[in-house]
Amino acid sequence: MxxxxxxxxxLVLDRGKLEKNIASINQRMATLGVNLRPHGKTAKNIDIVKMALDGQPGDITVSTLKEADYYFSHGIIDMVYAVGVAPVKLDHIAGLIKKGANITILLDSIEQAKFAAAKAQEHGLTLPVLIEIDCDGHRSGVTLDDPLLVEIGRLLHRENGVTLEGVLTHAGGSYQCQSVDEIRAIAETERHTAVACSEVLRQNGLPCPIVSVGSTPTANFAEDLAGVTEVRAGVYMFYDLVMAGLGVxxxxxxxxxxxxxxxxxxxxxxxxxxxxxxxxxxxxxxxxxxxxxxxxxxxxxxxxxxxxxxxxxxxxxxxxxxxxxxxxxxxxxxxxxxxxxxxxxxxxxxxxxxxxxxxxxxxxxxxxxxxxxxxxx
Ligand SMILES: Cc1ncc(COP(=O)(O)O)c(C=O)c1O
Missing domain, CATH: 2.40.37.20 (D-serine dehydratase-like domain)
Structure with missing residues (x-):
């Protein structure tokens, strides 16, 4: 037809361009020596996400629990739900974990941490948690100098039902950059802030196996990702006029x-x-x-x-x-x-x-x- x-x-999708965009980011990640955890929020489709996972460990990021249900039903097990968790969603998340999914949640408050621990204990399971870090004032998260970082870390480490898996940040400020040099600089701020937060946690005797960063602009222009364990991005699969305007x-x-x-x-x-x-x-x-x-x-x-x-x-x-x-x-x-x-x-x-x-x-x-x-x- x-x-x-x-x-x-x-809506029309040009497969050749999709494949080229995916290959190009995968090549960058290989050069930088870091894994990609593709974000499933842009494509919201398993065929595309499977293409994005080529050569990657197989873990993804999601922005809704509907995506989590859908990708899990297509065999993807490990997902970071990268939106600060609302208590009302914890039963849904627990249900997915009971079915065998490995869903890591994101939070930046003591209240969310307490809700998560209580709900996990009620269900008799363990919820893996990442602490959200604010690296550029874009949206949510705990800043590097905020004692709340260690307080949340301690609570997660102490409570039954939750495990502290690490830190996650998203340099959403990169969408407002005026030049590629600015994107390079914000990519380094994103990396540096996440790594510094992981060091603060470790210095306080807390575990921090995951250091997760990412946005499509910073994934394209980061020059060094030392200390980072994974990069998240989603728009790169399709790109758009905003990304073209940024020079990405x-x-x-x-x-x-x-x-x-x-x-x-x-x-x-x-x-x-x-x-x-x-x-x-x-x-x-x-x-x-x-x-x-x-x-x-x-x-x-x-x-x-x-x-x-x-x-x-x-x-x-x-x-x-x-x-x-x-x-x-x-x-x-x-x-x-x-x-x-x-x-x-x-x-x-x-x-x-x-x-x-x-x-x-x-x-x-x-x-x-x-x-x-x-x-x-
Ligand atoms: C937490 C988080 N991680 C990663 C991304 C992916 O970034 P992009 O949309 O630039 O690919 C987003 C985008 O909104 C996000 O909110």
Whole structure:
């Protein structure tokens, strides 16, 4: 079947680009001498995650328990649930552990540690725990100089039902970097902070076998990962316009796109109207704060070639407006009613989350596979 026969909007995945992106990060990790724990939150699909695990130990990261259930049902045992744990989810996690999964949870407070220990004792099992470290003020976590780090460590070490496995940090600040040099610097801060926290724990007689770091930008530009035991990243599998704007990839590396139909022309305004609005593209405007604002996405042909200077400049729920960056006239012959174009996403995780499946191509317009996604919670 050909892409042109699909009902739009829908999500297209270029397998060749996916494989190249995966191989490139795996090569980097091998050079740096560290394992990759791919993040399953971007793909939310087992076929893709299995490809990402090629040459790696087989452990993954998840962002929802739905992903954990799904990946476990496809044979993946070892998962870090890398979102600070909510007490209400502990029964679910305990259930997965009883079935044989090895789920490590993440926390950064005494309260969460106490909830986890109590729940584990109630279920008669042991919950492995990582302490979340804040390396760049991006979101959550304990800072290197905070005595809470050792307090949580001591509690986990002392209590029955929980084991202190180590520390985890995520340099989310890397998404706001203005240059590749800044990404290199933040990668070193990410590494240094995590390793220093592990040393603080060890100096206090506490175990810290895992030192986990990662984001797609820092995974791409870290120059040294001494002391780190694993890197987590997910967006690298697909990449997106935010990553291209950061200099982490080229626009041509982006493996997913939204296929959309032309449904109208506003020739007075130099607009092409499509059936991919924000429900199809997501409302993510991550490139708005970058040097080049890509609107809701750049426009490529059905065959997968860039249409220079065209972006989705505005969206409604089910309508997208394509225009030239400069507002100039469009080549109307290229946008016949019913013809199709592809939109490259600002943020791959957000755009892919709008779909329940990928239409996989081999680089042409022929569909070679249909792979499902596990959305929701
Ligand atoms: C805890 C954690 N680890 C790793 C990642 C992966 O980073 P990226 O999305 O840049 O691949 C994320 C992304 O949100 C995350 O929250």
């Amino acid at each position: 050909d892409l042109s026969a699909l009902e739009t909007p829908c 990839c080229k626009e041509n590396d982006i493996a997913i796109s939204v296929l959309t139909s032309v449904i109208g022309h506003q020739k007075r305004k130099n607009w092409v109207i499509t059936d991919a609005g924000w429900m199809a593209l997501s409302r993510d405007r991550g490139t708005a704060s970058q040097k080049v604002d890509q609107g809701y996405g750049t426009v490529w042909t059905l065959k997968g070639d860039p249409l220079e200077d065209l972006i989705v400049s505005a969206t409604n729920q089910e309508h997208g407006i394509i225009s030239d960056r400069s507002g100039g006239a469009l080549a109307w012959d290229s946008f016949a009613i019913g013809s199709m174009v592809r939109i490259l996403p600002n943020h791959a995780c957000a755009t892919a989350a709008m779909y329940d499946r990928y239409y996989v191509t081999d680089g042409s317009t022929e569909i070679t596979d249909v792979w499902h996604r596990v959305n929701g919670w």
